[in-house]
Amino acid sequence: MSEVRDTVFIGKKPLMAYVTSALIQLATMPTVRIKARGLSIGRAVDVAQIISRKTEAGYFVGEILIGSESLESQDGKLRNVSTIEIEVKKQE
Numbered sequence: 083m084s085e086v087r088d089t090v091f092i093g094k095k096p097l098m099a100y101v102t103s104a105l106i107q108l109a110t111m112p113t114v115r116i117k118a119r120g121l122s123i124g125r126a127v128d129v130a131q132i133i134s135r136k137t138e139a140g141y142f143v144g145e146i147l148i149g150s151e152s153l154e155s156q157d158g159k160l161r162n163v164s165t166i167e168i169e170v171k172k173q174e
Contacts, residue, residue, distance in 0.1 A: 092118035092126040100129045104170060108133075108141060112172050119151065119165040130168040144169035 088111050090104045100116070107114045118126035134141050147167040155161050 088113060089115045089117055090129070092116060092122045092129065094122070097125060097128055097132070100125070101132050104129060104133055105137070105139075108139075108170065108172060113144070114170050116168045116170060117166070120163045123164060123166045126166055126168055130170055133170050140173040141170055142173055144171045 088107060090100055090107070092100055104114050104116060116126050116130055130143050134143050145167075146169070149165045150162045151165055152160050153163050
């Protein structure tokens with residue numbers, strides 16, 4: 083069972099690891115979503131900007147969704163964590 087993966091989740095890896103992953107997915111799909119939450123949001127924006135501005139392949143940033151999620155912290159309290167989802171598309 084092969085599941086279509088069109089999302090790159092941003093974490094603590096080096097920036098170019100996410101750029102490479104997104105570009106590999108964009109080679110076979112028209113759209114990729116870059117998702118991050120909390121302190122990784124800035125890195126997600128950087129990934130989208132590198133793909134859209136630094137590559138000559140004609141990618142652009144589409145829809146951007148922002149929000150928040152409630153997560154339980156280690157001390158048992160509920161905390162709101164900001165989230166972002168950035169769509170990167172191929173120009174047609």
